[in-house]
Amino acid sequence: MLFSEAMGRKVVSTDTASTVGKVSDYVVDPRLPGIVALTLSRTPQGSALPWGNIIAFGVDAVTVPGAAAVVEPDQYLAELAGKPHTLRHKRVLTTSGVQLGTVLDVDFDPAMGRLAALMLEQGPIDAARLLGVGSYAVMVRA
Amino acid sequence: MSILLRSSEIIKLPVVTFAGEDIAQIKDIMYGAHGGEVGGFTLNGRGLFSGPLKTALPWERVVGLGPDAVIIRDEDALTPTESLLAAMQSTGPAAGDILGSQVLTDDGAALGVVVDVVIEVADGGGGQADVVGYEIDPAEGLGRGTNRMLIPLPDTLSASGEYLMVPAAAREFVTDDLAGFGAAVDDFRAHLRGQR
Incomplete structure (x- = not known):
């Protein structure tokens, strides 16, 4: 599934069957590399949905056990959620010092939250090559 | 495979860590072995108004040098400029x-x-x-x-x-x-x- 496809998807609580928010961003830890939380908008309280609190990342909605699954981001999540750590629209550099292009989208596995590939204009790059995401560039192994 | 670069193309390249942060840019190239090889780089800070840094980058700590960036593992790759300069002066002229x-x-x-x-x-x-x-x-x-x-x-x-x-x-x-x-x-x- 692509980041762009699931953007804006509703997050629904299974105990009250009501919407608790909408997916507005992805918090990625490049060391995994995988999604560690979703940033939500239009929530009654909190803004971060840690990946472990999700029941299922479905094709039409993300389901959670209750509204309490949505929490205030802790320090770890807050740091990774900052702009310097976002993937999209960032240049991609290899460890040989060559710029490959710009991240247009990210492919991920909705079951586990693992990243599968970075989508560039020039083609996909295996997410296993990901080294780090910083304010200047996304670093991948050459 | 290897690539050829002009020294003028290397100067001003950003120095980027594995974490994707640009921590410096190349100010000048220091040559070792009597000018026969690159020994290291002196550095400027990033940004319009930042001046020269007190740290330099020895060549041994460079992971990759390409047309778009100089890649290092992390900030620990930088050493004080003076000690690197002293090591270089015994082997060859500066840029x-x-x-x-x-x-x-x-x-x-x-x-x-x-x-x-x-x-x-x-x-x-x-x-x-x-x-x-x-x-x-x-x-x-x-x-x-x-x-x-x-x-x-x-x-x-x-x-x-x-x-x-x-x-x-x-x-x-x-x-x-x-x-x-x-x-x-x-x-x-x-x-x-x-x-x-």
């Missing part, structure tokens, strides 16, 4: 000394003045960054017009900051574009080895 030097053949003919340095980097980094040639403003005596020319260098050379000595045979391998220059360097070095 400022090479640019503007007269290139002289061992039979006493001036080829021209160095305006740029051509550096060969082994693909993926790790190896050494060899100085393989100079871009020169040709001397009139060369009879090759006024366009800048590239001259290949032997594996080892002697440089004083005033003159750079090259074998007379270098004259035969002068080219005018970087595309075919890698082959010219290889031919020239093979030619020198054949002489011995």
Whole structure:
């Protein structure tokens, strides 16, 4: 599934069957590399949905056990959620010092939250090559 | 596979860590082994108004050098400039000394003045960054017009900051574009080895 496809998807609580928010961003830890939380908008309280609190990342909605699954981001999540750590629209550099292009989208596995590939204009790059995401560039192994 | 870069293309390149942060940019190149290879880099801060840094980057700590960036593992790769400079001074001239030097053949003919340095980097980094040639403003005596020319260098050379000595045979391998220059360097070095 692509980041762009699931953007804006509703997050629904299974105990009250009501919407608790909408997916507005992805918090990625490049060391995994995988999604560690979703940033939500239009929530009654909190803004971060840690990946472990999700029941299922479905094709039409993300389901959670209750509204309490949505929490205030802790320090770890807050740091990774900052702009310097976002993937999209960032240049991609290899460890040989060559710029490959710009991240247009990210492919991920909705079951586990693992990243599968970075989508560039020039083609996909295996997410296993990901080294780090910083304010200047996304670093991948050459 | 290896790539050829002009020293002027390396200057101003960002220094980027594995974490994707640009922590510095290249200010100047320091040469080691009597000007025959890159020994390290002096650094400027990033941004419009940042000045020179007190730290420098030794070549051994560079993971990759390409047309778009210099890659290092993390900030620990940087060392105080003074200690690196002291280590360099025993082995060769600084970049400022090479640019503007007269290139002289061992039979006493001036080829021209160095305006740029051509550096060969082994693909993926790790190896050494060899100085393989100079871009020169040709001397009139060369009879090759006024366009800048590239001259290949032997594996080892002697440089004083005033003159750079090259074998007379270098004259035969002068080219005018970087595309075919890698082959010219290889031919020239093979030619020198054949002489011995």
